Amino acid sequence: MSNVTIYHNPQCSTSRSALALIRESGAEPRVVEYLITPPSREELKAIALATGEPLRALVRTKQAEYLEQGLDNPALTDDQLIDAMLATPVLINRPIVVTPMGARLGRPLEKVLEVLPSPPQKNG
Template sequence: MSDITIFHNPRCGTSRTVLEMIRASGAEPNIVEYLKTPPSPGELQALAQATGEPLRALLRTKQPEYLEQGLDDPSLTDAQLAAAMVATPVLINRPIVITPRGVRLCRPAELVEALLPGAAA
């Protein structure tokens, strides 16, 4: 089993590029197609915490659903945001990559380089 996981959308060019970069490093990642199998609200909150960013950093604000669901309301809690993201997984920004070197939203794709085997520390 690989020690790299990517939360991936095969229709996203950035996500495909990151997946190719991981494979080019010699690793075959665990691929989570999060639109089919979204993480739980707790997993989303843990991913955000692991990136060192607020949960809102993992939220796709340009999706129509973002405004339709009122997610621009700054008073919403992380629990409310995470529940909305799980109910409407297209709101989850991607690709999110987990490796022994850390967790990162790899947008732009080049951000994955620091997480790959053989990358400078």
């Protein structure tokens, strides 16, 4: 069983690249397609804590729903942001990689390397 988890959207090229990077490191991650199976409130809080970033960093600002739901309001609490992310999972930024070394939003992709237990192995 892998100790690497990726919150993944297979339609996203960055997410696909992060998944490939993880596999190049020798790990076969647990892949969570978060649009189908969103993380729980507790998981989102734990992921944000593990990234060392504010929870707002996990909100995808490029979605129309971001402005439609007024999520650009800096006065919103983390709980309000999580409510929006749970109700509209497309607002969860991706990819998010979680390992025993921490969690990282894979934007830019190189951030994923910070939490991979082994570096990717380049073939030939």
